[in-house]
Amino acid sequence: MEATGPLSDEGLVQLLDVDGTRVADPDWEPYAAHLTPDALRLAWRLMTITRAFDAEATSLQRQGELGLWVSCLGQEAAQIGSGTAVREPDYVFPSYREHGVALTRDIDLPQMLTLFRGLEHGSWDPVAHSFHLYTLVIGAHSLHATGYAMAMDRDGLVASGSPDKDGAVICYFGDGATSQGDVNEALVFASVNNAPIVFFVQNNQFAISEPTTRQSRVPLAQRADGFGIPRVRVDGNDVIAVHAVTQWALRHARAGQGPVLIEAFTYRMASHTTSDDATRYRTRADEEKWRQRDPIERLKKHLDALGELPQEFRDAVTAETKALGKRTRETVKSWERPALLTMFDHVYAEPHQQVESERAWFDRYQQSFLDEGSHA
């Protein structure tokens, strides 16, 4: 790790070290105190499921069943740690790699693969899950998240006097995204409107092939300073610390104290997507170094040391991941492409003459082949 700069460990909050030993930090302890062994086992289980599902989807892509897969391997702690801090009526705006967060929002993981199989552009009901659709245009959703937060504030969901009913937005994006104009504008809007939003940057050190040093000279968290937004930099492979800082940030936002920026410093263990080849721009040694900091292994060591990860629990999670893998394979392979005419659906909320006439033309056109067939 570098001594300073965007790839250094400058200012990282850590509550669980690489060996799984709890680190004492009186500032953050209060936000982790509620993490009972049960809660930690849940975190371990969710991270393990995320990883197993990710591996299954990767293999389905290799078999040609999916067009693309965007792996979140290595980022499970950043995602589960933060996702488990979200509660009603909070709202989540993911980018496109947040499968772990999706799991915490009760999205049925196999269902999210319709997008990656090329059947549709969105895969779940965003409102039902308080989890917006994935956004592939880097950073665009950060403004939507900010506007959503501004509206929550107007609707009396912030600092209402009953803290249990207050809500906030959490918006995820990557290190590369921090360079986009949209993201910087989102920080401006959130700041001047005191919007109840947590910007959660997963610095996985790469924007495809470009290291974070192509986006910034300083740790990304510091960007917040210029916008007047409080910030935290956290060890993104430490699920306890990630959870604690996100708890704090969401409470801060829900209480009407305005936006927060969290930078979770982690590492993208897989290639950018299944279309990418990371060996072209980084070394195996670097990957190996980060494998030693694996987030799931780290929590496991901690639970083991506490004697809180009994064999029956592990076996149950193994069985659960196996069943999920099987169901994922079966579900994906069972999907038929919807009728072709459905591609004209939902372009507008009300009928549009151009769409309707093209739909009718296409229908006749398709029909002409069927007619030809029946004459033959």
Add this chain to the structure above:
Amino acid sequence: MTDTHHRAPAVTERESAVKTMTMAGAINAGLRAAMERDPKVLLMGEDIGQLGGVFRVTDGLHKDFGGDRVMDTPLAESGIVGTAIGMAMRGYTSVIEIQFDGFIFPAFNQITTQLAKMHYRSGGRLTLPLVIRVPFAGGIGAVEHHSESIEALFAHTAGLRICSPATPQDAFDMIQQSIASPDPVMFLEPKARYWDKGDVDTDAVRTRLDAAAATADIGRARVARPGTDVTVIAYGPTVRTALQAADVASGEGTSVEVVDLRSVSPLDIPTVVRSAKRTGRVVVVHEAPTAHGVGAELAARIGEEAFFHLKAPVLRVGGFHTPYPAAKFEHDYLPSLDRVLDAVDRVMTH
């Protein structure tokens, strides 16, 4: 202007200059030649350095020219185009790679309000010879925003030249000529054709790299296949489809002339009109939605200039007025061989 591409049949003693290349390889070779010729030619884009771009079009250039000339930029398209404009004001010609068509829009403002208008606003005092390379159009089974045909959105803006090669030879020549042109050029690369191979004469373009010749050439259409009954006009990814349609139609006794437009702005109207007058029937094929598109402009111009020669209305085959659909639908959304043949039939039986 001539009907066919400017290049005369290859001069025999230059046989050694003909190589088989993919379109991606031809663009790479063209970029390399332009960079060797002029040290003020720079490449800018996301992941174009060590990775060589997501399509590997800039493969090897970072290694040979270094990071100052093959710049991996921050992830910000508006920033890329905006800073390239500033560098152009000091004589640097940046060749920008936009990673995918659907990601050009953060730069829409810089391209349409600044890049396109600077020459006009400065009364001709400032030229901005940028080239914006965009892998465009569909057919590769990608997720959202990776398959779009953006040409009409930019063609509506005066000040931009827009061209698209359909063969490795044109890719090799036109990228160098786009760089040589003093005007901003949007160079649309049909990504589904990147791996198509063809013979490339690497010498012929050398005498056509002065500003006037280069700019004229990238504005010219070519007759890719002569014919007498129907003109099919295509560009970029649909040229191959049009040529296939011509093959099939000839088996059924219809002679199809294929015009490879090569340029969307300007449109080579003389070549188009000459062909339309000869055949009297025209079908325009592009992947972009037909509504408000390039085909609509061509139909209007052909109507204006060849009305009394037409035996049928000009038909358009293209995308629909829907967002580009999910991958499993794209082969039905795109102008397929069957849909082109259907349109050829319709103009023949009108």
